[in-house]
Amino acid sequence: MQPSFLKITRREGLGLGLALLSSIMYLSAPTSARAEFNLRIVQGTDVDTLDPAVSRSTPSQIVFNNIFNTLVRWKDTKLDEIVPDLAESWTKSEDGLRWTFKLRRGVKFHDGTPFDAEAVKFSLERILDPALGSPNRSLFTSISEVNAKNPETVEIVTKEPSPMLLEVLAEEYAGINSPTAVKKSGRAYARNPVGTGPYMLSEWVPAQQLVIKRNPDYAGTPGKPDKMTFRPVPEAEARVIELTTGNADIALNIPPEATEKVRRNAATAIVTEPSSFQIFFELNTTKPPFADPRVRLAINHAIDRKAIIEKILNGYGRVPDGIFPRGVQGRAPGQPPYAYDPDKARKMIAEVFPGGYNEPIVIWTPAGRYAKDKAVAETVQGYLNAIGLKTEFKVWEWATYQKTLYRPETGKGTGRGSNDANMWLLGTGVTNADWRLRRKFSSTDDSNLTGYKQPRIDELLAKASVDMNYTSRMQAYADVQKIVWNEAPNSLVLFDQVQLIGIAKGLKGLEVYGDEIIKLDQVTKLGRLPPSGR
Amino acid sequence: MGTYIIRRLLTLPLMLLGVSVAVFIILHLIPGDPARMAAGPDATEQDVAQIRANYGLDQPLPVQYGIYLKKIAQGDLGDSFQTLAPVTEGIARTFPATLELTVAGMLVALVLGVPLGIYSALNPRGAADRFVTSLAVLGISIPGFFLGLVLMLVFASMLGWVPPTGRGTWRHLVLPALTLGLPYVAAFARLTRSNMLDILSEDFIRTARAKGLSWTKVTYRHAMRNASIPIVTMLGLDFGRLLGGAAIVETVFAWPGMGRYMVEAIMIRDIYVIQGTILVFALSVVAINLFVDVIYGIIDPRITYS
Numbered sequence: 001m002q003p004s005f006l007k008i009t010r011r012e013g014l015g016l017g018l019a020l021l022s023s024i025m026y027l028s029a030p031t032s033a034r035a036e037f038n039l040r041i042v043q044g045t046d047v048d049t050l051d052p053a054v055s056r057s058t059p060s061q062i063v064f065n066n067i068f069n070t071l072v073r074w075k076d077t078k079l080d081e082i083v084p085d086l087a088e089s090w091t092k093s094e095d096g097l098r099w100t101f102k103l104r105r106g107v108k109f110h111d112g113t114p115f116d117a118e119a120v121k122f123s124l125e126r127i128l129d130p131a132l133g134s135p136n137r138s139l140f141t142s143i144s145e146v147n148a149k150n151p152e153t154v155e156i157v158t159k160e161p162s163p164m165l166l167e168v169l170a171e172e173y174a175g176i177n178s179p180t181a182v183k184k185s186g187r188a189y190a191r192n193p194v195g196t197g198p199y200m201l202s203e204w205v206p207a208q209q210l211v212i213k214r215n216p217d218y219a220g221t222p223g224k225p226d227k228m229t230f231r232p233v234p235e236a237e238a239r240v241i242e243l244t245t246g247n248a249d250i251a252l253n254i255p256p257e258a259t260e261k262v263r264r265n266a267a268t269a270i271v272t273e274p275s276s277f278q279i280f281f282e283l284n285t286t287k288p289p290f291a292d293p294r295v296r297l298a299i300n301h302a303i304d305r306k307a308i309i310e311k312i313l314n315g316y317g318r319v320p321d322g323i324f325p326r327g328v329q330g331r332a333p334g335q336p337p338y339a340y341d342p343d344k345a346r347k348m349i350a351e352v353f354p355g356g357y358n359e360p361i362v363i364w365t366p367a368g369r370y371a372k373d374k375a376v377a378e379t380v381q382g383y384l385n386a387i388g389l390k391t392e393f394k395v396w397e398w399a400t401y402q403k404t405l406y407r408p409e410t411g412k413g414t415g416r417g418s419n420d421a422n423m424w425l426l427g428t429g430v431t432n433a434d435w436r437l438r439r440k441f442s443s444t445d446d447s448n449l450t451g452y453k454q455p456r457i458d459e460l461l462a463k464a465s466v467d468m469n470y471t472s473r474m475q476a477y478a479d480v481q482k483i484v485w486n487e488a489p490n491s492l493v494l495f496d497q498v499q500l501i502g503i504a505k506g507l508k509g510l511e512v513y514g515d516e517i518i519k520l521d522q523v524t525k526l527g528r529l530p531p532s533g534r
Numbered sequence: 535m536g537t538y539i540i541r542r543l544l545t546l547p548l549m550l551l552g553v554s555v556a557v558f559i560i561l562h563l564i565p566g567d568p569a570r571m572a573a574g575p576d577a578t579e580q581d582v583a584q585i586r587a588n589y590g591l592d593q594p595l596p597v598q599y600g601i602y603l604k605k606i607a608q609g610d611l612g613d614s615f616q617t618l619a620p621v622t623e624g625i626a627r628t629f630p631a632t633l634e635l636t637v638a639g640m641l642v643a644l645v646l647g648v649p650l651g652i653y654s655a656l657n658p659r660g661a662a663d664r665f666v667t668s669l670a671v672l673g674i675s676i677p678g679f680f681l682g683l684v685l686m687l688v689f690a691s692m693l694g695w696v697p698p699t700g701r702g703t704w705r706h707l708v709l710p711a712l713t714l715g716l717p718y719v720a721a722f723a724r725l726t727r728s729n730m731l732d733i734l735s736e737d738f739i740r741t742a743r744a745k746g747l748s749w750t751k752v753t754y755r756h757a758m759r760n761a762s763i764p765i766v767t768m769l770g771l772d773f774g775r776l777l778g779g780a781a782i783v784e785t786v787f788a789w790p791g792m793g794r795y796m797v798e799a800i801m802i803r804d805i806y807v808i809q810g811t812i813l814v815f816a817l818s819v820v821a822i823n824l825f826v827d828v829i830y831g832i833i834d835p836r837i838t839y840s
Binding site for chain 1: 564565566567570571572573578579580581582584585588616617618619624627628679683686687690691694697698699700701785786787788790791794795798801802803
């Protein structure tokens with residue numbers, strides 16, 4: 001006979017089992033019932049499409065970078081080394097025309113479709129198809145064939161040796177899509193993206209909110225946040241309030257005048273990062289006075305950039321030391337900044353126009369497109385008047401401005417100094433060295449608005465465009481940067497922007513690129529108390 | 535009444551045709567190249583030309599209008615350049631939000647304005663009367679975006695009673711509705727007041743009082759009902775203005791409505807979105823005015839349309 005204390009009735013047994021079970025559940029609770037980490041981001045503009053192939057806006061790219069992988073990617077924000085992503089390794093043929101990529105095995109799209117060479121072929125051919133109407137298509141036109149050799153090997157053939165191929169494949173537009181999903185969704189694919197990335201789309205109500213959740217089967221380093229919620233809040237002041245009230249963890253594009261409020265709040269901070277955006281006046285090199293490079297150099301000495309940054313931009317800007325700010329690939333560092341020396345500027349102009357230049361210089365500026373654009377342009381006008389130049393000033397609305405700059409008049413062709421102004425304010429944030437230079441300085445490029453033509457520059461750019469050696473190619477770009485800075489500019493360089501991002505204190509792991517792209521998947525949040533019942 | 539409504543409905547397509555022609559002409563008169571805006575500042579000319587061709591923007595204007603009209607007849611308002619999604623989808627998504635906001639703003643104006651007007655009519659030159667007058671000046675002179683930011687600063691940031699922006703619960707609606715409705719409170723109050731004062735001095739009110747009706751009955755049954763006709767008229771007229779004002783309020787409060795949809799489209803010359811939203815705005819104003827005409831007949835059976 002058993003001692004009675006060991007007797008366990010059926011009912012007691014059930015109770016005991018439940019107790020045991022619940023204590024096990026309790027022990028495992030810290031992982032399963034841990035507060036969900038929802039990273040909340042407010043952006044100034046709404047996401048327009050989640051189809052990488054047709055995208056062109058930064059807010060969209062910040063989101064879908066989490067959903068998609070590319071074959072290769074930049075290692076970090078320095079943009080000096082390309083590393084494997086979906087491709088494990090690659091080789092190129094002797095003549096530089098054939099690239100063979102070995103793909104990672106065992107990767108699956110969010111919809112279960114296996115990732116393979118066919119998916120790569122499908123995605124690249126899709127962006128090349130004129131019927132898709134991708135605004136990014138011309139980046140890819142050097143590709144003539146994509147062959148799926150076997151499921152793990154893809155071969156890309158280019159029309160001519162194409163040193164930029166890897167850089168093109170690292171662009172977010174080259175994200176690899178699930179062929180099954182694209183075929184299934186058709187035109188609605190932009191709202192139902194399927195990639196291989198660390199996050200997948202959970203919910204998207206346009207203009208309201210977009211939620212992505214962690215992909216449990218991600219093949220790489222898993223994302224840290226359980227989910228991310230992106231909300232478009234157009235008004236900058238409202239974004240700041242979202243952040244300071246604890247309704248958002250990250251507020252992008254904080255205007256300089258709103259930084260104080262974020263800084264003063266005990267729970268929030270401002271992150272200041274270099275930006276690849278530079279603001280400048282382009283100078284029409286096809287007619288006087290700026291046809292002469294000496295005059296273009298001269299007015300670069302007429303401007304007090306420090307004063308512009310301090311007085312107009314609340315100190316948030318950098319005096320440029322070259323045409324490439326930090327965050328641009330192949331930056332040739334440390335060109336001497338143009339000294340503010342109005343006397344020197346006056347003398348240099350007098351060398352070219354001994355009797356003075358008496359025609360008015362036509363200045364154009366957009367209003368509201370770049371930080372304080374109109375105020376900056378007016379100040380520049382003042383500096384030019386101060387060295388004895390006559391000026392005419394015109395302010396444009398952005399859409400009209402762009403059209404006028406690019407298509408001045410039907411039949412007159414595009415760009416290349418064919419508009420009526422002598423100088424016009426623009427900015428660029430392109431991080432790719434080749435595109436940034438070619439668009440602005442190649443005499444045959446449609447986007448060269450200044451009509452700039454320098455045989456030496458054309459030659460350097462042409463040589464670089466087929467140079468398969470990365471180091472010597474970057475050297476050529478550095479040479480271009482030096483020549484246009486010291487001898488023959490086509491711009492009156494104003495300032496390099498800085499990026500201002502508001503964050504909740506304790507947030508770590510933000511990876512900020514010069515062109516305002518931000519990687520969020522490794523962000524962690526520590527030490528923040530839950531908002532008090534608000 | 536029935537034939538009147540039918541006649542009004544029959545003129546509707548003609549009116550919309552007029553609106554569509556006007557919008558189309560204005561859109562093509564204002565400079566700016568939709569294809570370039572769609573392609574983005576970093577696109578090449580080649581890409582821009584491709585987009586221009588894809589959307590038929592390289593066709594002569596009358597042809598473009600013809601194609602547009604044919605599409606409208608099939609219930610297709612075209613696709614957005616920006617999102618590539620159909621405009622009808624965008625309108626279906628954003629219009630309910632705008633309607634919700636506009637109706638809420640109207641309610642704010644009515645619920646605060648009319649009682650305030652009645653009160654100051656019954657107590658002329660009192661404190662309420664002076665309050666309404668100063669409120670009217672404020673309502674006219676404070677821009678909507680400023681009022682919105684001040685309300686947000688006080689009630690969302692300092693007091694934390696409501697969320698600053700977004701849409702979801704009724705608490706999200708409070709600030710945008712107040713911002714939209716408050717400037718109209720004084721206008722409604724003053725209109726109510728002057729009409730009430732006029733009617734309170736009429737003979738039939740004296741008769742009603744003389745025959746011993748209670749104060750409440752005289753004020754609400756007899757005076758208010760007669761004073762409400764101009765209020766309903768103003769409601770109809772202001773509805774259009776509120777719809778327009780919603781564009782600013784929606785931007786400040788990140789409210790996902792049609793006004794913001796339209797404003798963002800104008801910035802980037804997203805022409806099909808602009809055309810589509812303006813058509814729907816025009817249609818709503820026509821509809822609300824027709825509705826107001828019908829309401830007249832219900833409030834005051836003496837009004838007939840022949």
